Amino acid sequence: MSMLDIRDLEVDVAGQRILKGLNLTIEAGSVHAIMGPNGSGKSTLANVVAGKPGYEIVSGEILFDGDLLNDTEPEIRAQQGLFLAFQYPVEIPGVSNMEFLKAAMDHIRSARGESQQSAIEFMKSVRAIATELKLNPEFLKRGVNEGFSGGEKKRNEILQLLLMQPRLAVLDETDSGLDIDALQVVAEGVNRYRSETNAVLMITHYQRLLNHIVPDVVHVLADGAIVRSGDRELAHELEERGYAWLTQ
Amino acid sequence: MAVKDLVPAEYAAGFVTDIESDTLPPGLDESVVRFISTRKKEPDWLTEWRLQSFRYWEQMPAPRWAHVHFPEIDFSAISFYSAPKSSADGPRSLAEVDPELLRTYEKLGIPLHEQEALAGVVKERPDVAVDVVFDSVSIATTFKEKLAEAGVIFCPISEAVHSHPELVQKYLGSVVPQRDNFYASLNSAVFSDGSFVYIPPGVRCPMELSTYFRINEQNTGQFERTLIIADKGSYVSYLEGCTAPMRDENQLHAAVVELVALEDAEIKYSTVQNWYPGDKDGKGGIYNFVTKRGACLGDRSKISWTQVETGSAITWKYPSVVLRGADSVGEFYSVALTNNRQQADTGTKMIHMGPNTRSTIISKGISAGHSQNSYRGLVRTSPGARGARNYTQCDSLLIGNSCGAHTFPYIENRNIDATIEHEATTSKVSDEQLFLCQQRGIDTEKAVSMIVNGFCKDVFRELPMEFAVEAGKLLEVSLEGAVG
Numbered sequence: 001m002s003m004l005d006i007r008d009l010e011v012d013v014a015g016q017r018i019l020k021g022l023n024l025t026i027e028a029g030s031v032h033a034i035m036g037p038n039g040s041g042k043s044t045l046a047n048v049v050a051g052k053p054g055y056e057i058v059s060g061e062i063l064f065d066g067d068l069l070n071d072t073e074p075e076i077r078a079q080q081g082l083f084l085a086f087q088y089p090v091e092i093p094g095v096s097n098m099e100f101l102k103a104a105m106d107h108i109r110s111a112r113g114e115s116q117q118s119a120i121e122f123m124k125s126v127r128a129i130a131t132e133l134k135l136n137p138e139f140l141k142r143g144v145n146e147g148f149s150g151g152e153k154k155r156n157e158i159l160q161l162l163l164m165q166p167r168l169a170v171l172d173e174t175d176s177g178l179d180i181d182a183l184q185v186v187a188e189g190v191n192r193y194r195s196e197t198n199a200v201l202m203i204t205h206y207q208r209l210l211n212h213i214v215p216d217v218v219h220v221l222a223d224g225a226i227v228r229s230g231d232r233e234l235a236h237e238l239e240e241r242g243y244a245w246l247t248q
Numbered sequence: 249m250a251v252k253d254l255v256p257a258e259y260a261a262g263f264v265t266d267i268e269s270d271t272l273p274p275g276l277d278e279s280v281v282r283f284i285s286t287r288k289k290e291p292d293w294l295t296e297w298r299l300q301s302f303r304y305w306e307q308m309p310a311p312r313w314a315h316v317h318f319p320e321i322d323f324s325a326i327s328f329y330s331a332p333k334s335s336a337d338g339p340r341s342l343a344e345v346d347p348e349l350l351r352t353y354e355k356l357g358i359p360l361h362e363q364e365a366l367a368g369v370v371k372e373r374p375d376v377a378v379d380v381v382f383d384s385v386s387i388a389t390t391f392k393e394k395l396a397e398a399g400v401i402f403c404p405i406s407e408a409v410h411s412h413p414e415l416v417q418k419y420l421g422s423v424v425p426q427r428d429n430f431y432a433s434l435n436s437a438v439f440s441d442g443s444f445v446y447i448p449p450g451v452r453c454p455m456e457l458s459t460y461f462r463i464n465e466q467n468t469g470q471f472e473r474t475l476i477i478a479d480k481g482s483y484v485s486y487l488e489g490c491t492a493p494m495r496d497e498n499q500l501h502a503a504v505v506e507l508v509a510l511e512d513a514e515i516k517y518s519t520v521q522n523w524y525p526g527d528k529d530g531k532g533g534i535y536n537f538v539t540k541r542g543a544c545l546g547d548r549s550k551i552s553w554t555q556v557e558t559g560s561a562i563t564w565k566y567p568s569v570v571l572r573g574a575d576s577v578g579e580f581y582s583v584a585l586t587n588n589r590q591q592a593d594t595g596t597k598m599i600h601m602g603p604n605t606r607s608t609i610i611s612k613g614i615s616a617g618h619s620q621n622s623y624r625g626l627v628r629t630s631p632g633a634r635g636a637r638n639y640t641q642c643d644s645l646l647i648g649n650s651c652g653a654h655t656f657p658y659i660e661n662r663n664i665d666a667t668i669e670h671e672a673t674t675s676k677v678s679d680e681q682l683f684l685c686q687q688r689g690i691d692t693e694k695a696v697s698m699i700v701n702g703f704c705k706d707v708f709r710e711l712p713m714e715f716a717v718e719a720g721k722l723l724e725v726s727l728e729g730a731v732g
Contacts, residue, residue, distance in 0.1 A: 086684065
């Protein structure tokens with residue numbers, strides 16, 4: 001059984017058809033990259049998989065570990081091990097990162113049938129990950145994403161990924177807005193997360209991310225459907241030739 | 249699930265206690281005022297004072313300037329006095345209190361068993377002395393003896409009229425005069441009971457003092473009167489809590505609270521107000537029209553109001569401080585949450601009269617459902633208030649698209665070297681914020697409560713420890729189902 005199985009997915013956003021019969025299968029242990037021109041539906045794919053309100057599934061199926069996800073609440077999907085690293089993480093003023101992460105972990109752990117961590121245990125694991133990602137542990141006291149630079153926000157997303165250890169990580173343009181050093185740190189984090197039991201679906205505009213996180217499969221999304229899939233070489237070809245030759 | 253999917257919250261304190269009561273027939277005239285006064289065996293000066301207040305009230309129009317809407321109140325349909333029958337002569341100790349009443353307070357989570365508390369059995373609320381006002385009368389005051397050792401007087405005001413007439417006569421109406429406003433005049437005429445506190449010079453009150461108000465009877469108004477006097481160099485922390493049963497009719501609550509702080513004294517007054525807010529369509533609920541004011545009479549005195557308002561169909565209240573003493577300090581920390589069809593027009597007045605007086609106002613308004621939430625605040629400095637300072641921060645949080653938040657700040661500065669700062673923000677709990685929480689496994693209800701609690705942090709910090717926890721929980725309950 002595939003971990004993620006998307007069949008003939010058609011999705012409307014604000015009354016407009018964005019995904020037009022998308023098929024995608026991801027196995028445990030693999031990393032898939034989705035590339036494609038602006039407006040092809042890449043972020044819509046990420047959001048609809050995570051269950052964001054406002055993304056209406058008109059037809060088709062999303063299966064996660066064989067379970068139909070179409071009508072599942074987003075928090076249940078998260079508790080089942082589906083993680084979305086946001087392109088633009090929002091701020092939640094007044095709620096500290098510490099409080100937010102602890103609440104998230106408590107929910108995830110109780111869904112997994114694990115006991116809650118003590119505050120001390122929890123702090124220890126967060127601090128260790130923060131250090132690896134070169135995030136000043138002081139950030140834990142600040143509001144969620146409040147006053148964070150673009151790079152800090154993205155590193156915070158990766159921190160949550162490493163903390164929660166989901167089964168499937170969807171990375172929505174995690175490389176956008178990062179300088180080379182920050183990109184390196186983020187990529188190291190994702191590579192450390194990779195294992196035989198989990199999988200990554202990363203959405204990107206740029207080939208350069210794939211130099212750091214090497215994918216097993218590269219897909220090209222154009223006008224709401226996957227028009228070509230290939231290996232790492234496909235990304236290089238796209239860089240040289242653009243998308244036009246695939247969409248004509 | 250989006251923010252717009254709003255459904256009503258449940259009111260947990262909405263049960264009715266089946267108890268026999270002596271209730272006056274509805275309507276108000278001089279005979280009613282006399283009846284209340286006679287019933288309480290009051291001295292002549294107080295009877296006269298009430299009658300005079302009644303005459304003022306008769307000539308006053310009801311205020312219409314608040315940003316709230318409701319049909320005119322029919323004062324001939326309200327009963328102005330109700331007392332549980334069994335306490336006709338007043339219980340002298342907890343042992344004499346009707347067990348049905350004790351069960352009421354047990355259900356509300358208010359411990360009235362001081363023996364157990366003293367023995368350390370009740371751990372949740374250590375060292376809190378409680379006065380309880382049920383409909384119109386005070387039914388029990390705990391820890392009286394322990395307080396008496398420190399010289400602290402904490403008793404029903406109806407009792408203080410007899411035991412400490414000189415204090416009551418001196419200060420009653422000294423902060424909120426009889427003709428202050430429509431509802432204050434009404435209260436002065438018909439006030440039934442309430443708490444009286446006196447802290448002698450130099451005494452730090454050994455425990456938190458607390459009063460719980462409960463309206464039970466149908467078609468009755470509750471008009472309690474609280475008077476707190478902190479003598480020179482003393483300190484007291486006081487908390488009031490309020491609940492009422494769920495009823496289809498609106499019920500009037502028009503209280504008056506007067507605080508007096510002499511030289512170097514400090515009064516910290518905290519309110520957790522959870523009157524029945526009405527149902528999701530706005531039927532029923534309490535009209536909470538309350539006048540609360542403190543006077544910093546002495547130099548270096550301090551009065552601090554902290555309020556968490558989640559209840560009432562309509563809230564109309566402005567806990568204020570008159571800063572007369574030099575270097576005196578006034579503070580107002582407020583969280584006002586409205587949901588469904590609730591309306592709140594609340595804020596404060598800081599009246600700077602003495603030199604170098606300082607005031608701080610932190611107001612957090614949260615609106616959900618179809619509610620309307622207004623902050624109204626006045627900062628005034630008189631020519632004598634040299635070097636006065638005020639800082640005001642006024643934040644509004646909107647949940648959903650059908651509610652309103654309004655801010656009406658008034659600044660009257662008559663002093664060239666005063667410093668007055670005003671900051672205001674309005675924000676919304678966005679679908680994006682909720683989705684971020686959900687995507688991390690947190691359900692929307694928990695997410696909203698976490699966001700709202702974060703928003704209120706600056707105010708909760710000011711509440712006594714155990715009440716801060718209670719306030720957080722209350723917000724959670726009041727928002728329960730706010731996002732469905």
